[in-house]
Amino acid sequence: MSGQGSTSSNRITDDELNALIFHLQTLLPQLNHGRHDRVSATKVLSEICSYIRRLRNEVDDLSQRLSQRLDSMDLAGFDAEIVRNLLQQ
Template sequence: MSSRRSSRSRQSGSSRISDDQISDLVSKLQHLIPELRRRRSDKVSASKVLQETCNYIRNLHREVDDLSDRLSELLASTDDNSAEAAIIRSLLNY
């Protein structure tokens, strides 16, 4: 029983994210998210970076949904056998 506990604690200890890894991730996110790149301040909290990242991802999802709707409408208005319809179908299935 005690060997299971020590094994489990070693496993959970080795899978924990280090402070350096968190800092590295926050730094990478700061460079990827346009809203954070525009800011002059070098010191942005990790929670702010994560909040902006979530907002950015939500906006991307909305844009994808809007584009999908527009492509579906366009597909509905084209001839099913046309080259344009084939291109739109490939975009919707990609």
């Protein structure tokens, strides 16, 4: 019985879920136009996934470009190692 009680206390309520979805909506540039209209949870989650993929691709692209620039620069071995360690964090 105590196991069931702890499970139910860990469940998220509909109000909490709706608040989280609304918060996610406000973080999306394409859905956050200063209005407080509700968008379906499905659309918000779909847009969040797409947005994260775009951000990840942008980070990958920028990392690759930075790496190419670092490779073409004449950095001392120690300096290059510091920069690479910082980038990996």
